[in-house]
Amino acid sequence: MYILKIAYDGRYSFQQQPHKETVCDKLLNTLEKLNFLEERKIIYSGGRTDKGVSALGNFVILKLKKEPILSYINHELKKFGIWILGYKEIEEIPKVQYRHYRYIMPNLDYNLELMRKAGEKLIGEHSFHNLSKRDRSKEKSPIRKIYDIKINDYGFFLEVDVVGESFLWQMVRKIVGLLHLIGREEKSLEWVDKILDPNYREGVITFPAEGLILVEAKVDINYNYDNYSIKKFKEFWLERYKEYIMKFGIAKTMNEFI
Numbered sequence: 001m002y003i004l005k006i007a008y009d010g011r012y013s014f015q016q017q018p019h020k021e022t023v024c025d026k027l028l029n030t031l032e033k034l035n036f037l038e039e040r041k042i043i044y045s046g047g048r049t050d051k052g053v054s055a056l057g058n059f060v061i062l063k064l065k066k067e068p069i070l071s072y073i074n075h076e077l078k079k080f081g082i083w084i085l086g087y088k089e090i091e092e093i094p095k096v097q098y099r100h101y102r103y104i105m106p107n108l109d110y111n112l113e114l115m116r117k118a119g120e121k122l123i124g125e126h127s128f129h130n131l132s133k134r135d136r137s138k139e140k141s142p143i144r145k146i147y148d149i150k151i152n153d154y155g156f157f158l159e160v161d162v163v164g165e166s167f168l169w170q171m172v173r174k175i176v177g178l179l180h181l182i183g184r185e186e187k188s189l190e191w192v193d194k195i196l197d198p199n200y201r202e203g204v205i206t207f208p209a210e211g212l213i214l215v216e217a218k219v220d221i222n223y224n225y226d227n228y229s230i231k232k233f234k235e236f237w238l239e240r241y242k243e244y245i246m247k248f249g250i251a252k253t254m255n256e257f258i
Helices: 023-033 070-080 112-122 171-183 189-195 227-255
Strands: 002-008 054-062 082-089 098-106 124-127 143-153 157-164 212-218
Touching: 002 023, 023 054, 023 070, 023 082, 070 082, 070 227, 082 227, 098 171, 112 143, 112 171, 112 189, 143 171, 157 171, 171 189
Parallel strands: 054 212
Antiparallel strands: 002 054, 002 082, 098 157, 098 212, 124 143, 143 157
């Protein structure tokens, strides 16, 4: 078995689907086309992400015929906005130590002190039934453990880092929705306690998928990295960075009219 550390830009959802327009499908298709794939199956993965969500440190475990040549594979994968950043041959599935998500949100003159206090209330083991998409099958427990929440202010935007053991569907995006309501002082800190009460039910707004990135699904693996692939990956994102900065400046100018 091989574990592949993968990054992608959010244009596809992660999990395999019949329509085959997903990160896993594109990855398997490419590995099969280039004669690396032994079995068309994802044995295990670090995290399932929705369309719009990007990743820097997700991973998949699968069976390959031979050691992957990353520069060769990434030359094909990059047109789908997907990259293999590292790999390692393994004998058993490693335990995920934690998952780290980051949400980038516009700074709307929030009360950061209140937001940080709200984040502190979410740390620990709680029922996140109000902060995730409803599981109508009731097969999954809403109890989850959050290790840390940090909010950093970069002027025009905030970085919200959420680190936990595992996450429910849309959980991070709803946590950001909660922090937004607290930061805008539309809800009180006491409301957070109600949201975490297992006997209380109230919907919380879900922030857009496009602001979310899976930074790391941490496992105790020393990946083999390919310097050329890392270089091309950074070049791609530098061009995107410059493009977005220009668009940001245009939007800011338009918004300042009159």
